[in-house]
Amino acid sequence: MFSYISRRTFQSLLAVVGLLVLVFFLARLTGDPAYLYLPLDSTEAQRTAFNELNGFDRPLVVQFGAYLADVVRLDFGTALSRNRPAMEVALEAFPQTLKLAAIAMSLALAAAVVIGALTAARPGTAFDRTATTFSLACASAPDFWVAITAILVFSVSLGMLPTSGTGSLLHWIMPIGVLMLRPFGLLTQVVRGQMLGVLSAAYVKTARASGIGGRRVLFVHGLRNALLPVVTVAGDLTAGLVNGAVVIETIFGWPGIGKTMIDAIMKRDFALIQSTVLVTAVAIFLLNILIDLIYAALDPRIRHEAT
Structure with a gap:
């Protein structure tokens, strides 16, 4: 029974990792968050500064690598809409x-x-x-x-x-x-x-x-x-x-x-x-x-x- 549970656990972990990869890249297809979190009259320089501050200016592969490194440290980022740890929310x-x-x-x-x-x-x-x-x-x-x-x-x-x-x-x-x-x-x-x-x-x-x-x-x-x-x-x-x-x-x-x-x-x-x-x-x-x-x-x- 233990071997069966171990096998199921390994399979489920692979599925979870695959899901995280898919969600990470699909979420970023929704658009630039700067247009939602900054005033309508914000300048291009302000939007660039916002993206740099939150790491959205880096290539997606680099962002994903940083995200995985943070997850290993149990750091799941900050919820921008609530200014609180995302996992806590x-x-x-x-x-x-x-x-x-x-x-x-x-x-x-x-x-x-x-x-x-x-x-x-x-x-x-x-x-x-x-x-x-x-x-x-x-x-x-x-x-x-x-x-x-x-x-x-x-x-x-x-x-x-x-x-x-x-x-x-x-x-x-x-x-x-x-x-x-x-x-x-x-x-x-x-x-x-x-x-x-x-x-x-x-x-x-x-x-x-x-x-x-x-x-x-x-x-x-x-x-x-x-x-x-x-x-x-x-x-x-x-x-x-x-x-x-x-x-x-x-x-x-x-x-x-x-x-x-x-x-x-x-x-x-x-x-x-x-x-x-x-x-x-x-x-x-x-x-x-x-x-x-x-x-x-x-x-x-x-x-x-x-x-």
Whole structure:
């Protein structure tokens, strides 16, 4: 298992380095930061002095070499838009994204397990058809469209919920509700499909024939053996939530790392762009390692193959 984790760690580190290289050069295609941070009537000499002060006048290869040398020393530069260490800004924003993604995935997973198992226990019924249709709609609906529609209905028309911020519990309802819809829809279909196969297995039929209650058969004997694919999909979706919360955070003004990244791009804050991407990439890498460990703990065969 240790060798497997080491191999995955090495592969992930290579991917992170490749991503940093790509982001470093792509960020500088957005334009000259001097035009944003200096007055409109600034002179060419002032812009040149600004670029020299921040090292933007040097060739890109030289800038990248200096950046890598600074990263080795754990110096990720200063966020020009906030005049603070860029990594400090990114690390302050990330917990908000993590909390949003964790709550949304926990609620989506809990609801999907219950509804998916119940639909598998009653295939072909009205409940099964309704739940399946609803889950497919949730999995297919674009996040941005659902978010905008939710604002129009619950904020503009009904005045029930605030449109942005994190000040109270009401501020969390729409971002979490929108973010959990797609994982809920996909996980419900996965749980239902796995449970249909498990419930038709011989050992489940034997358990029922021996007089074990239907609920225990469903949630103990059946669900436990259907968990492995569900864990895999849930892990991938969680990584997607952390990486893809940019749209939700931007629409709802959520002060997470996604919105911080978009603000940095709009302000050509290169150091902050690189820091937010690095934090997100490392978080997804650690999450994938955790998923592998959980997967191996649930299935001893995988643990044996990994050693």
